[in-house]
Amino acid sequence: MDSIGGMLRDNAAFLLNGVLTTVGLTILGFVGALLIGTVVAVFRVSPITPLRVVGTVYVEFFRNVPLLTLLILIVFGLPDIGLLFPLFWCGVLGLVLAGSAFICETVRSGINTISVGQSEAARALGMSFGTQLRLIILPQAFRTMVQPLVNNFIGILIGSSLAAAVGVSDITNVTQQLNIRYAEAVVLFLLSGAVYLVFALGAGGVGSWLERLVSQSRIGSAR
């Protein structure tokens, strides 16, 4: 028991860094994916054909490519054509690209739940595209999107662990390194698993809270 305590104390900073890296990858990945995913969703429903094509190709590629393949391509393939990013940002980039494809579909479904009458009324009132999006469409769409977005978030959290396979020092990688040095495998893996479990359940909890919050608001009637 002593050796375990000693190992944890000696490597507390290392472990903490790992957790922070995981959190950083997840949050930056999710925010980036949210932004790009929304843009790509707008592309996919726009009346401009080249944009629709780009959007569709983008989603089909990044939804179907395995995340590990994507990360390896970014970490080892891109430098071959002159694009060398620090490892952490390679991880973020991979998560943003893959995550945005899934979030795009979530946003698109969300937009689909808005009745056309809402937006026609908005445009009849003279609202610009941006205002329409911000005040009428997204708030209503968001109400149905909360649960799928939480699932996307958890997906990105779990995906962040794959960065460990390309050298990023997230909690999975730190666990593996410590396991090679010491022999306390069980403790380390339980610790690591607990981190992901806590974050995933936490995200689920935040999602439920958000859902209750938005269902209480009274912007428009959804259908």
Place this chain on the structure above:
Amino acid sequence: MATDTATRVLFDEPGPRGRATIRIATIVAAVIVVLLVAGAVWQFAVHGQLAAYKWQFFTYTAIIQTLVVEGIGNTFLATAVAAVVAFPFGLVLALGRLSRRQVLSRVSTAWIEFFRSMPMILVVYAFLLALPRSGLVLPVFWMLVVPMILVSSASTAEVFRAGIKAVDKGQWEAAQSLGLSPGLVLTTIVLPQAFRIVLPNLLTGLVSLLKDSTLGYVVSYGELMQQGKELVAYYHYMIQTYLVIALIYVLINWLLTRLASWLQVRTGTRKTAAAPVAVDLEPAQ
């Protein structure tokens, strides 16, 4: 110019000025896209990555054999074996969770919630690094497939649970009022319908499993990523090899997803675009 519901939500039906704007925007967008693609190709060329020998490499029969036959073959093998075990297991877990027996329900729920939040690579590392120290060394194939099964069983269980719940309650009630026992109701009335509902989701789960199989790279099982690693170890064409492999995966998964769509239409379970069935039961992996 498709003006389906989603488009009309965001954009008005274009009038004459609208159509002109769209035409201009289309040309501008097309030009920008072409420029971007050309820029990417130029970037490749400038770094010598368009050299013919690096790409002709993939036409050699031996390489095609390694990549396609061995790589894809083993990928399919691992995925199929994992699916054959995980899907029925997932059904059992779902039924367990829905069961009225407290113990069964709690255990199933715990298993499902645990493995849904667990990254597969962590489970793989546990099998690869932790278990051997206590004496259990599995063959490489199972070091990949067992984690696949564990993680997939949890998400499949949720898929089945959603499917069972999606079956109209009236079906249950009618069957029970006819005097059928709950067990019979489940197996003869509800499950077949639930199965039809979730079939596309199962295919999405299969795509997920296929993407999970890439972790063969970590355990050195000879699926497609591992073959790529071995090829790169020998020939060093990094971006070419991994790009080709990425495209192979995209193609295979895309075909599987199209199959799922087609099945959705064919079994008549596709709802309108306004509420697509189960788009995001699978987390991005």
Place this chain on the structure above:
Amino acid sequence: MYTFNRRGLLYVAAGSSAAIALAACSSGAPPTTTGTGSASGSTNANRQISQDAYDAVIKGGPVADDATVSASPWATKIKGASFIKRGGTTTGAIFSLKDPTTGRVAGFDAGIGDLLAHYITGGTDVSKLTQVAQTTVDTRETMLQNNTVDIVVATYSITTARAQKISFAGPYYSSGDSIQVKADNTTIKSVTDLAGKKLVTESNSTAITAIQKFVPGNTPTLFADNDSCVAAVQQGRADAYVLDESILLGNAVKNTDLKVVGTPFTTDPYGVGVNKVDPAVKAFVNAFLQKIIDSGDWLKLWKATVGVYVEAAPTAPKIGSVPGS
């Protein structure tokens, strides 16, 4: 999604016709050169372990007489199976590397395994002498302990800690950690210049402890295999790569944009891992190792594998000279 149907078919058609065109102009065997970005025509980059030369060395190795084999139940079992199970890797340059086109594994470690198999079984079909089971740092000892493999020959460093769980025959090779940098690097000349630099090494190598000892405070980036580390240095992700010198020398020959600097700053003896339960097994393998050293086959194997990339032939290490062996 369904308006996409025809376009989807178009893409699939385009893709398949491209694939068919590629297959149609497919030629027989891929280039035997391991080319890199700089095809500078230097003869170094084309050096390759010759499969024929390797096979010749194995076939020319000594064969044990029946008395020696039957005296050892371990060897008798292997002779009965007519192949040996070796724990190792198939992606290790110079020591154990699989040729993707032939499926044959060749290298110094592979050769020790094949020579031992040839010694016990007398078999002459080199491709059937050994079955390689992939092992990692963590599975090596367990696989020996539960006899999943007969031997482990995998740049396996002899340490007293490991010798408590399994037995080491040898050492059969003596190496040390050295430093690899880009060919135009003039700032790093030895281990003392590594302070503050970005280092990279393999995630399961003894080089990690070496770095901790000689460059304290430096956390190297860890990758799973040699090629990722090579790519990291070539692509500028790291300043220097610390690993076993022979592997680095091999990298430098295959990649003319890399070089090895300084002399090895650690000593790393490699041993053949065997099960600890029967001490006669270790004695058997030690006898075999001594035999190939005395008969000159050790040197011949070295010349056919490591010697392809390195000029100066070393002297064979003394069996049992290292604590733990």
